[in-house]
Each structure stands twice: as structure tokens, then as C-alpha cells.
Amino acid sequence: xxxxxxxxxxxxxxxxxxxxxxxxxxxxxxxxxxxxxxxxxxxxxxxxxxxxxxxxxxxxxxxxxxxxxxxxxxxxxxxxxxxxxxxxxxxxxxxxxxxxxxxxxxxxxxxxxxxxxxxxxxxxxxxxxxxxxxxxxxxxxxxxxxxxxxxxxxxxxxxxxxxxxxxxxxxxxxxxxxxxxxxxxxxxxxxxxxxxxxxxxx
Amino acid sequence: xxxxxxxxxxxxxxxxxxxxxxxxxxxxxxxxxxxxxxxxxxxxxxxxxxxxxxxxxxxxxxxxxxxxxxxxxxxxxxxxxxxxxxxxxxxxxxxxxxxxxxxxxxxxxxxxxxxx
Numbered sequence: 001x002x003x004x005x006x007x008x009x010x011x012x013x014x015x016x017x018x019x020x021x022x023x024x025x026x027x028x029x030x031x032x033x034x035x036x037x038x039x040x041x042x043x044x045x046x047x048x049x050x051x052x053x054x055x056x057x058x059x060x061x062x063x064x065x066x067x068x069x070x071x072x073x074x075x076x077x078x079x080x081x082x083x084x085x086x087x088x089x090x091x092x093x094x095x096x097x098x099x100x101x102x103x104x105x106x107x108x109x110x111x112x113x114x115x116x117x118x119x120x121x122x123x124x125x126x127x128x129x130x131x132x133x134x135x136x137x138x139x140x141x142x143x144x145x146x147x148x149x150x151x152x153x154x155x156x157x158x159x160x161x162x163x164x165x166x167x168x169x170x171x172x173x174x175x176x177x178x179x180x181x182x183x184x185x186x187x188x189x190x191x192x193x194x195x196x197x198x199x200x201x202x
Numbered sequence: 203x204x205x206x207x208x209x210x211x212x213x214x215x216x217x218x219x220x221x222x223x224x225x226x227x228x229x230x231x232x233x234x235x236x237x238x239x240x241x242x243x244x245x246x247x248x249x250x251x252x253x254x255x256x257x258x259x260x261x262x263x264x265x266x267x268x269x270x271x272x273x274x275x276x277x278x279x280x281x282x283x284x285x286x287x288x289x290x291x292x293x294x295x296x297x298x299x300x301x302x303x304x305x306x307x308x309x310x311x312x313x314x315x316x317x318x
Binding site: 042043048 | 223224226230231233234236237238240241242243244247248250251252253254255257259262263265266267269270271273274275277278
């Protein structure tokens with residue numbers, strides 16, 4: 001079996017040498033490609049999960065399940081960079097794990113909502129956080145509103161999933177999301193509307 | 203470090219932010235910027251992941267890596283490639299058991315997997 005030639009960028013497929021080539025190799029059953037994909041993405045996934053889950057064992061379990069899922073279903077990925085796809089898997093796994101814990105605590109049946117979140121105008125506005133202004137606005141809203149925004153917008157969870165992850169009712173998620181967007185819009189309106197410098201926040 | 207097709211993104215994660223994020227000390231707005239960015243930029247994903255490997259999370263990352271690769275190699279030895287059969291499941295198995303998704307006759311793993 002062909003050995004995968006790691007992260008350097010040479011691939012017989014040309015073009016985007018990165019994740020797409022790795023995932024194609026993973027889909028063909030190449031563990032070396034899975035290892036390369038893991039080394040590129042597992043670190044930030046672990047850190048991102050850790051910011052959202054205080055239980056380190058659960059974080060490890062979710063991370064492992066994420067890459068086991070990648071091994072099984074790499075062929076279903078379309079596109080170049082895999083990071084967004086990996087986070088969707090990891091985020092859903094984290095919600096699953098939280099729901100399982102909640103269920104263990106109190107037996108309750110909740111249907112699994114697989115409805116994808118359609119990109120909204122807010123998503124596109126918030127995508128601008130890379131460029132600074134919204135980041136400043138974010139500093140002005142309260143932590144509980146930020147948590148809801150993070151779950152629904154940054155992490156792409158449904159209202160139900162966000163409720164399960166945060167341990168609050170769905171109605172509260174909706175109310176806080178509306179308040180957060182209203183406050184963000186107000187904060188943004190107070191700032192200069194013209195495009196700021198593309199300097200970033202780092 | 204290779205930078206595959208990162209030209210469309212004028213903002214990238216520098217070493218200082220990668221280190222802050224890896225240690226859990228990044229401010230929320232910086233963390234969000236980083237998190238959305240590494241979803242689309244493989245070079246920054248690799249940079250941040252390297253920083254996390256060098257943090258307190260390093261041993262856990264190595265453990266999970268061994269487990270994942272062990273499961274992958276075992277499934278390949280058993281079945282000759284990726285597939286749902288021989289791979290160890292933890293949360294995935296729990297979810298499948300509770301969600302009866304796999305008895306519905308739909309192809310492929312449907313439990314929390316973004317097939318869309």
C-alpha cells in the first residue's frame with residue numbers, strides 16, 4: 001500500500017495538498033493519513049472542546065469518537081479544508097455526550113434533531129470577528145449571552161443542541177440569542193460602519 | 203511549514219495567540235476568531251495543534267492518538283478498510299443505541315455525523 005507523503009504538500013492530485021488529499025487517503029484506508037490528519041487537527045479540537053466542557057475524560061472520549069468517525073466516513077467529506085467538518089462532528093459528539101449524561105441523571109427522552117443550521121445574516125456578520133469590530137462588540141455583552149452566541153453561531157449548533165450543551169431550556173436559548181443579536185447590532189451600530197483595518201485581534 | 207491555499211485569509215494565528223489558546227488563556231473574542239479560522243486554514247490548524255501538543259494536554263493527545271490509530275489498524279486488519287464494523291465505539295455506540303437511527307435502514311452512520 002502506498003505510503004502517504006505527509007504534510008509537505010506534494011500529492012499526485014495536485015492543487016490543494018492539504019486536508020482533501022489526506023481525507024481521500026483516509027477513505028481508502030490509509031492509517032498514516034489518519035495520523036497526519038490527527039496531528040494537524042486534534043490539538044485545536046482538544047483545546048476547543050476543553051473550553052466548552054470541564055470534564056477532561058469526556059473531552060478525550062469525544063475527541064477519540066470524532067476521529068473514529070473520520071476513519072469511517074472520510075469519504076463523505078466534500079471540499080478542501082477539513083477543519084469545519086471536523087468541528088461539526090466534534091460539536092455534535094459533545095452534545096451527544098452531554099445529553100447522555102443528562103439522561104443518566106434523569107430518564108427523559110429527547111429526539112435527536114439533525115437539522116442543519118442554515119447560514120444566517122448574523123453568521124455572515126459574525127464571520128467578521130476575524131477582522132476585529134465584532135470582537136470589540138462581543139466584549140460588551142454578558143457572558144450568558146456570549147455562551148448562547150458561541151453555541152449557536154460559532155459552533156453551529158441547533159437551538160435544541162445548544163440547550164442540551166448549556167443545560168438550559170430551549171426557550172431560554174432563543175430568548176438569549178435574540179437579546180445577544182440585538183445587543184451586538186446595537187454595539188456594532190455605535191462603531192464606525194466603514195470597514196476597519198484588516199488587522200485582526202491577535 | 204506549508205501553507206496550502208491560505209491566501210484568501212488576510213488574518214492568521216500568530217505564535218503568541220496560539221500559545222494563549224493552547225494554555226486556555228485566550229480571551230473569548232480572540233478564541234472565536236481563532237476557532238473560526240482554523241476551520242478553513244490548515245496551516246494555522248497545524249500551528250495551533252502543535253502549540254496544544256506542547257501544553258499540558260500533550261499526554262492526553264498522545265493517548266487518544268494511539269487509541270484512534272489502534273482502532274483504525276485493527277479495523278483494517280479485520281475488514282480491509284474503513285467501515286463501521288470493527289471500530290471501537292464509545293459515545294457513538296451509546297448514541298446509536300439510544301437513537302435507534304441505525305435500525306431505520308438509512309445508509310451509513312447517522313448519529314451526530316454531518317452527512318449533509
